[in-house]
Amino acid sequence: MAEFHLEMKVNGKPIVLDVDPGLRLLDVLRDILHLTGTKEGCGEGECGACSVILNGKLVDSCLVLAPQANGQEVITIEGIAQNGELDSLQKAFLEAGAVQCGYCTPGMILAAKVLLDHNSTPSRLEISKSISGNICRCTGYTKIIQAVEIAASRIATKEGADHA
Amino acid sequence: MKKRGYGIANMWYGIGNTANHNPSGAFVDILDDGTAIVLTGCADIGQGSTTVLAQIAAETLGINIEDVVVVAADTEVTPDAGATSASRQTYVSGNAVRLAAKNAREQVLAKASEELNIQAERLSIYQGQIWVGDNPSGVMIKEIITQCRSEGVLTLGHGSFDPVTTKLDSETGQGIPYATYAFATQVAEVEVDTETGIVEVKKIVAAHDVGKAINPQNVEGQIEGGCSMGIGYALLEEVVVKDGEIQGPGMSTYLIPTAMDVSEVYPIIIEEYEASGPYGAKGVGEPALVPTAAAIANAVADALGIRMYELPLTPERIIATIKRK
Numbered sequence: 001m002a003e004f005h006l007e008m009k010v011n012g013k014p015i016v017l018d019v020d021p022g023l024r025l026l027d028v029l030r031d032i033l034h035l036t037g038t039k040e041g042c043g044e045g046e047c048g049a050c051s052v053i054l055n056g057k058l059v060d061s062c063l064v065l066a067p068q069a070n071g072q073e074v075i076t077i078e079g080i081a082q083n084g085e086l087d088s089l090q091k092a093f094l095e096a097g098a099v100q101c102g103y104c105t106p107g108m109i110l111a112a113k114v115l116l117d118h119n120s121t122p123s124r125l126e127i128s129k130s131i132s133g134n135i136c137r138c139t140g141y142t143k144i145i146q147a148v149e150i151a152a153s154r155i156a157t158k159e160g161a162d163h164a
Numbered sequence: 165m166k167k168r169g170y171g172i173a174n175m176w177y178g179i180g181n182t183a184n185h186n187p188s189g190a191f192v193d194i195l196d197d198g199t200a201i202v203l204t205g206c207a208d209i210g211q212g213s214t215t216v217l218a219q220i221a222a223e224t225l226g227i228n229i230e231d232v233v234v235v236a237a238d239t240e241v242t243p244d245a246g247a248t249s250a251s252r253q254t255y256v257s258g259n260a261v262r263l264a265a266k267n268a269r270e271q272v273l274a275k276a277s278e279e280l281n282i283q284a285e286r287l288s289i290y291q292g293q294i295w296v297g298d299n300p301s302g303v304m305i306k307e308i309i310t311q312c313r314s315e316g317v318l319t320l321g322h323g324s325f326d327p328v329t330t331k332l333d334s335e336t337g338q339g340i341p342y343a344t345y346a347f348a349t350q351v352a353e354v355e356v357d358t359e360t361g362i363v364e365v366k367k368i369v370a371a372h373d374v375g376k377a378i379n380p381q382n383v384e385g386q387i388e389g390g391c392s393m394g395i396g397y398a399l400l401e402e403v404v405v406k407d408g409e410i411q412g413p414g415m416s417t418y419l420i421p422t423a424m425d426v427s428e429v430y431p432i433i434i435e436e437y438e439a440s441g442p443y444g445a446k447g448v449g450e451p452a453l454v455p456t457a458a459a460i461a462n463a464v465a466d467a468l469g470i471r472m473y474e475l476p477l478t479p480e481r482i483i484a485t486i487k488r489k
Binding site: 044046047097100101102127128129131132133134135136137138139140142143144 | 209210211382387388389390392393414415416420422423424426428429
């Protein structure tokens with residue numbers, strides 16, 4: 001099959017590749033760009049381990065064909081730390097003990113990031129809903145929800161300070 | 165109509181393999197700079213054993229946890245520490261690491277005793293420094309280790325631990341299957357919709373005797389995770405096998421709890437010191453899940469006044485049971 005000329009932005013960097021058009025975005029990220037923070041879980045869009053942010057929306061990268069990402073902007077877990085400093089969500093996950101085996105963590109953090117980007121003062125129910133497409137078998141979600149609450153309150157405090 | 169109910173369940177659970185040997189080994193090497201490497205076969209699958217073993221080594225050696233590196237579960241370099249199963253790693257591998265660290269510490273203190281001309285029994289290590297009784301000696305362990313090296317002496321400790329059990333008598337079943345046990349009580353509050361048959365778990369209070377909680381945050385995480393698995397066991401998860409084939413082989417057909425399915429969980433850690441455990445610790449892995457489904461089923465029975473004997477308590481089963489009554 002003819003290769004597909006793919007141009008996209010990944011974590012702010014322009015990427016130009018010729019790829020098999022049957023590849024999933026997940027395969028391009030992991031196997032070609034070696035961004036292995038994105039995990040493959042079920043491979044059928046149920047578990048959310050492969051979540052990435054595509055043009056501001058959370059998607060399962062196992063359900064996105066590489067050509068569908070053409071001209072789009074992708075953010076993976078590798079792309080949210082700024083200048084070597086962890087994102088507020090990453091810090092809060094560590095602090096709350098929200099990481100156990102860690103397999104769901106990249107997807108969870110990105111799901112929470114999309115939530116907080118749109119709603120910086122979410123309720124507990126809104127947090128649960130926003131991560132309900134991301135399955136975690138170890139933590140029981142309690143500390144993940146607490147971590148998102150911690151990050152939200154930090155962001156609110158910081159925004160308050162910025163406005164002052 | 166929505167009916168509310170409360171249920172309680174208790175459990176006790178043996179730590180380690182049943183009526184069988186299940187030893188763990190460990191090495192602890194104190195390096196020239198006063199930091200330490202722990203070698204253990206213990207596989208951390210997310211429960212936090214690597215953190216707990218680093219804490220145990222740091223506590224025993226008298227150095228900071230930041231100065232401990234744990235190399236775990238690498239068959240090329242680490243000694244066997246058995247399986248991460250049977251809720252055994254904190255108890256069994258924790259003891260192995262404690263004994264290995266104690267062994268390395270004794271070597272440092274023997275040399276310090278020579279150098280300071282003070283009996284080793286009066287010496288201890290705290291924050292990387294040699295202490296005499298309640299007072300810092302001003303001598304760092306690094307200096308003692310440098311002295312050891314100049315004499316060609318390594319400060320390498322080894323340790324192993326095997327829980328004390330016996331075989332069970334084949335006639336009577338009597339014996340000592342486990343060296344120690346964890347105990348727990350969980351209370352569940354549920355709401356059952358009598359029209360749809362949907363059970364919502366509102367709250368679980370989970371009290372667990374874990375011996376000493378070496379890392380309380382990890383213990384809570386284990387309890388919360390166990391309760392979530394228990395909710396799945398009680399309400400959602402069923403392995404159906406037909407003609408030797410599992411009917412729910414994927415996550416779209418075998419449903420496990422999402423963040424919308426779990427309840428609030430209130431862990432209560434009970435610290436009943438276990439003399440044979442490392443710093444009094446036992447285990448919490450499986451115990452966290454054991455009583456949950458029973459507590460939920462009891463709560464559903466309380467809500468409906470009907471007892472059900474088959475899990476999971478799916479809406480279909482609940483409705484069928486209500487109709488039968």
